[in-house]
Amino acid sequence: MLKSSKARVYYLFGSIVLLFGLIAWRLFCIQIGEHDFYQAMAAEQSQSSDSQVLYRGEILTLDNYVLAMNKKWPMVYAVPKKIKNPEETAKQLAGLLEMNQDVIYKRLNKPSDPYEPLKQKISDETAQQIKELDLTGIEISYQWTRYYPGEAIAAQLIGFVSQKNGQYGLEEYYEEELAAGKDLTLTVDYTIQFFIEEKIKALQEQFQAQSSSAIVMNPKTGAIIALASYPGFDLNCYSETEDISLFLNPIISHVFEPGSVFKPITMAAALDTQKVTAETVYYDQGERVIGNYTIHNWDGKAYGRQTMTQVLEKSLNTGAIFAQEQAGKEPFFQYMRDFGFGLKTDIGLPGEAAGDISNLLIKSDINYATASYGQGISATPLQLITALAAIANNGRLMQPHIIPQEAQMIR
Known part of the structure; x- marks a missing residue:
């Protein structure tokens, strides 16, 4: 009975020793025999x-x-030192991978190379077709990637x-x-x-x-x-x-002179100061002389008596100048700030520009005149729509x- 128990102990001990021996041998093979392969794969x-x-x-x-997600993609790689006929292997892969056969051949024709990537993000169908070819030295692995x-x-x-x-x-x-x-x-x-x-x-x-x-x-x-x-x-x-x-988002990073789409902002400022109403009339001569500068309407025409409503309907530069002058320089500049011009919106995206209305710090008549119809200042598309949305939202x-x-x- 005692001898039988000892035999079991020796058998168990021997099995454990054999198991550890096999593990040690496999680790040796990985670290020494297949070191180049795993090192190359890790580097890639x-x-x-x-x-x-x-x-x-x-x-x-x-x-x-879903606009952005994670997807497990197949990739195909080669173990060139295992490939016996690189030219034939390259020929079979070229069509499936939609790659030049000579390019593939150059990657495969490296007798001592343990790892050579061929193509990432191949389709599941292509991966299956490659597996079915059962090409020695050609393998499929899978990688998690960002997918849009x-x-x-x-x-x-x-x-x-x-x-x-x-x-x-x-x-x-x-x-x-x-x-x-x-x-x-x-x-x-x-x-x-x-x-x-x-x-x-x-x-x-x-x-x-x-x-x-x-x-x-x-x-x-x-x-x-x-x-x-x-x-x-x-x-x-x-x-x-x-x-x-x-890669940049021009809606928040690109600044430009707004031009005539800025005229509703100017008119809103003049209306809010109560210096004009929708029915206030001015006489349009088709141009305004300010110092050494002559400013014309965009179409070069003169329209005579015009209301503030008609100024916007016809997009009259002279009418925008009139509205700004009625509001006054200081109030007009403050309204520009209150509308958010010259300031980032803080929407929560990188690379946002603030635009530039510093031209109005120089309180010259011509700077304010050109600003009234959106020139000489700059803004981003986001700033502009945010300001125009405030008009649609009763000034909020x-x-x-x-x-x-x-x-x-x-x-």
Whole structure:
């Protein structure tokens, strides 16, 4: 009985020793025999700009359309030292990977190379086809990457992930929250977003413009319903974008002279000072002489007696100047500030510009005259729509926002 017990103990001990021996041998093989393979594979993965997303919060529209998500993509790689016929292998892969056969061959024809990446983000169908070829030395692995189902939809608003970090747009501004796995729901309506993107693209092509932008805002709350610019870029292929300035969101970063769309702002200031009414009349001679400068209406015409309503209807430069002069320089400048010009809106996006109305600090007549019809000053498209929305909202300027929140009045 005693001998039988001892035999079991020796058998168990021997099994444990054998098990540890096998583990030690496998570790030796990995560390020494396959060291080059794993080192090369690790280096490639560390260099992959966006393939290391384990879990990042999703970005969704208010109507639950996913703008940014995580997706497990197949990738194909080679172990060249195992490949017996690189030329034939390259020939079989070229069509499936949509790659040049010579390029593949050069990567495969490295007899001592333990690891050579061929292509990332291949389709599941392509991965399956490659598996079915059963090519020695050709392997499929899977990587979690950031994926944007809408491709170029709201690209400059969303931004992208590179080197594990958000770059530009919401991906950058909310990096901490998204990296922690928190989902981000926007005020954007996907149907309206898609609609305006199609429209501005068509209009730009029709009028051969360099760029175009559009914003849809709820004037009562400040919520951004849609925000788009064209040209844009495909978020899933951002590294292929030749002009990196397209990564910037022109709606918040591009400043321009507003021109005639600024005239309602000027008229609102004059009306609020009670120096004019909608029926106040001035005589339009088609031009105004201010110092050494002569300012004409945009169409070069003179319209005689005109009300303030007609000034806006006909977009008269001389009428805008009249309204500004009635309001006075100090009140006009303060209204510009109250409307938010020369100040960032703090919408919650990176790269926002403040615009510039410093020209009005020089209290010359000509500076104020040109400012009345939107020249000599600059603003972003977001500043402009925020100010115009205040007019539509009975003079209440609302905080523009892209993340749902309680409506907040600035002034």
